[in-house]
Amino acid sequence: MLCSISYDMFASRRGVTDWFSIFVNWLASVTKAEVKSLNGCRPATPSLYMVFCMEHSVDPEVDLVVIEYSLNDGFDDSIKKNRIVMDKEQLVRRLMKLQNxxxxxxxxxxxxxxKYVHPFHHTSEDVxxxxxxxxDVQTVSLRTSMFLLNLHHPTHGFLWNETYFNRHPIDTGHKAMADLVIHLIQEVAVGLYTWPASEQEVSWLKMPLPPPMHDGNYEPMFASCLVVDAFANLCISKEGWQWINEGTDTKPKWGFVSTTPGSELILRLGTPGVSGPATAAVVKNTTFPLLIHYLLSYAPMGQVSVDCLGGCYCQKRVNGHLSNTLMEVSVTHMVLLDVTWKDHSLPCDMRVTVLNDTTSDGHKFKVSGVVFAATNSLAAFHAIDNWIEF
Incomplete structure (x- = not known):
């Protein structure tokens, strides 16, 4: 459950020299059990994306999950009510409630x-x-293992320019990451061989999760993340919009894209009498929260107005241009939309219209998914200002 680093962005041979493949190949070589693996990372996303959309990336019967999000989640200079940590807590709780x-x-x-490296403390790793x-989860740190080998005792083979390129580890960096995870598994195996778990310790697995560390910070009660084909199937009209893969076959980036002001995209969120995500999201109220995935970029992007038709009401204005950064940043961002389905005898449709207004030189806008959710705190997703770069 990872981002572009573990997606093998700068590994020379994906599936061979990236840390995840090195680890999986090692694991398969030392155990008689069948090893099934899934690299479910989604580049250019924060950990909160996985809070709502992890079903697309995680096998429900998984036994081991590695989370690598410290770069994409950025930095929040606080200890209490740290938004990054609170997001990560919801993700951990969802994972630990899986079947196994x-x-x-x-x-x-x-x-x-x-051209620079953030100070040792400039990360949410410590909090x-x-x-x-x-x-009671494990943690391994490439920061801790390599920082002093660069700062206090520069060591050939571990220097930043020998292990990193453009924010991402290269083969040598991936090898170091694999070593950390492999060493953890080896230590656990030796520990269990030396001191086997007692029946009482095994019984602890049946204990329920404790309440959240942050008061009230529960994981979503319900979430339906619609992306790729499931999202495309919501479309009932796309005048001036195209369904495009702006990525590759191995790294797809599907979404509805328009560059022309006045273009209208209409998505059917709910149909009268038909059970669906919108119906489930409307638990005891006519209003439900909807998260819209869209591209936020330094490139010439435009603005859209979002409103609802039929039996629903909603209203939002969204700017896809990221103007407050000197870095070339492109991210999948999420915006919260409150949708009120007043008349259930009518369908609930959402319309996205490209505006003439723009803060850049262009009007491009891309929508790539929606999340229907019922949760204790949809305000958990933090502002783009807290993100670094993906």
Whole structure:
């Protein structure tokens, strides 16, 4: 459960030299059990994306999950009510409630940029350590293992320019990440061989999760994340919009794209008498929260107005241009839309219209998915200002 680093962005041979493949190949070589693996990372997303959309990336019967999001989640300079940690807590809780109660491991990485490296403390890794302690999950750190080998005792083979390129680890960096996870598994195996788990310790697996470390920070009660084909199937009209894969076959980036002001995209969120995500999201109220996935970029992007038709009411204005950064940042962002389905005898449709207004030189806008959710805190997703770059 990872982002572009673990997607093997700068590994020379995806499936061979990236850390995840190295780890899986090692694991298969030392065990007689069948090893099934899934690299479910989604580049250019924060951990909150996975809180709502992890079903697209995680096998429900998984036994081990590695989370690597410390770069994409950015930095929030606070200890109390740290939005990044609160998002991560919801993700951990969802994972630990899966069928096999999987082991969860945090794989932390430093913030290494082309011309500078953020200070050792400029990361949420340390405050996320409270989560590791509270939920008894493991954590391994590329930052901790390599920082002093660069700063205090520069060591050939571990220097940033030998292990990183453009914010992402290269083959040598991936090898170091694999070593960390492999060493953790080896230590656990040796420990269990030396001190086998007692029946009482095994029984602890049946214990329910404790209440959230942050008061009231429960995981979503219900979430339906519609992307790719499931999202495309919501479309009932796309005048001036195209369904396009702006990525590759191995790294697809599907979405509805328009560059022309006045273009209208209409999505059917709910149909009278038909059970669906919108119906489930409307629990005891006519209003339900909807998260819209859209592209936020330094490139010439435009603005859209979002409103609802039929029996629903909603209203929002969204700007796809990221103007407050000197870096070339393109991210999948989410915006919260409150939808009120007043008349259930009529369908609930959402319309996205490209506006003439723009803060850039262009009007391009891309919508790539929606999330129907019922949760305790949809305000959990933090502002783009807290993100770094993907």
């Amino acid at each position: 109660q999987p082991a969860v491991v945090f794989l932390q990485v430093p913030h290494v940029w082309p 996320e350590g409270a989560l590791a302690a509270y939920y």
